Amino acid sequence: MTETKTPGDQFVQSLARGLTVIRAFDADNVTMTLSEVSKRTGLTRATARRFLHTLVDLGYVRTDGRVFELTALVLQLGYSYLAGQSLPQLVQPLLEELSAELHESTSASILDGDEIVYIARIHTRRIMTVGIMVGTRFPAYATSMGRVLLAGLPIEELEQRLASTTLKQLTPRTIADPVKLRAELDTVRSQGWSLVDQELEIGLRSVAVPVLHPDGSVAAALNMSMQASLADGTRDVDAVVAEALPKLRAASAKITDALRAQQ
Incomplete structure (x- = not known):
């Protein structure tokens, strides 16, 4: 209650x-x-x-x-908060580099309750029916960034959050079963990244990795998002992961190094 x-x-x-x-x-x-x-x-x-x-x-x-x-x-109502945080400033130039390398939209977010909140965003084209900008929120369980953020929580805290989250079938592909979601989060925790294929919205595919604090805890998440069906039809899911994951991990490591240097 x-x-x-x-x-x-x-x-x-x-x-x-x-x-x-x-x-x-x-x-x-x-x-x-x-x-x-x-x-x-x-x-x-x-x-x-x-x-x-x-x-x-x-x-x-x-x-x-x-x-x-x-x-x-x-937007000015939120600028004072963002200006006092180092993370968005550290993330933005790396997202720009990632977007230029991958030719896709890139984002960073943090966890707030059972939702992710975008703290930085570089978009190459509109791939969702709603616009995404700094401050946009989505349910964590149905997003790649949300899953790496949830998987990075201590187990007890994760269980508390999942217990208070209503899982909805946002698309036919959405994992809305608590048992299956926990299994997916175990996989994400083990492999260190998440792929979500058309679970938040049909046509949207994304890959995400965590950004770590120097102490190893999860500070934020980075992702690359793209249309699930490309016009050239040459890249399948495995190819997308193989191309994006190393670059996402490299960017994440740079942010962790920068956070460590600030200590």
């Missing part, structure tokens, strides 16, 4: 509601009407309207009079 925290006397309810409105927008809900925002946040239409128009006046939201969407100004 989830413990409910009672707000203290320093809690500002209006700020909390405003953040709830901002978080209501995501990759599946880029634009929304007032009614949709009200439904997703649980706020009344009148309350949702006040917060939306306040955010419009502040520049965080724009509207055409019927639908609302976030503006790029919202």
Whole structure:
């Protein structure tokens, strides 16, 4: 049973509601009407309207009079956090090199609860129905980066996270059975990499490796993603892994070396 925290006397309810409105927008809900925002946040239409128009006046939201969407100004809310972290800055140039070598999109993410959060991204073409950018979240169990991050957790912590995760059949290929998922994570832990073939979305294939802290714990994950069916039809799954894995591992090692040098 989830413990409910009672707000203290320093809690500002209006700020909390405003953040709830901002978080209501995501990759599946880029634009929304007032009614949709009200439904997703649980706020009344009148309350949702006040917060939306306040955010419009502040520049965080724009509207055409019927639908609302976030503006790029919202990114500044996360920049202070990212600026204080060394990992995104270390990862970005290596992702650029990887993308240039592999001619595919490359990404880095960290684990947050039962989801991965993108901290860096280089894309060569759009290969998903939703856009991926810094801050994008996906369920960890159905992604290559998520699986290397989950496999890197202490067993007790992994079991706790899996116990609170609802596994959904996102595509016909998704591993949504807890027993099979645990077996897959054992394989990922043993081999040190993960391949996910059209489990998050049909047509998307990705290979990922962990990025290690100097103490050996998992700090993040790197991946290369591509279309499952290439126009030239020359590369199968084994060929993709054989080409991408050494380069991903080399990039991961460089990041670990850089983290070690910072100590």
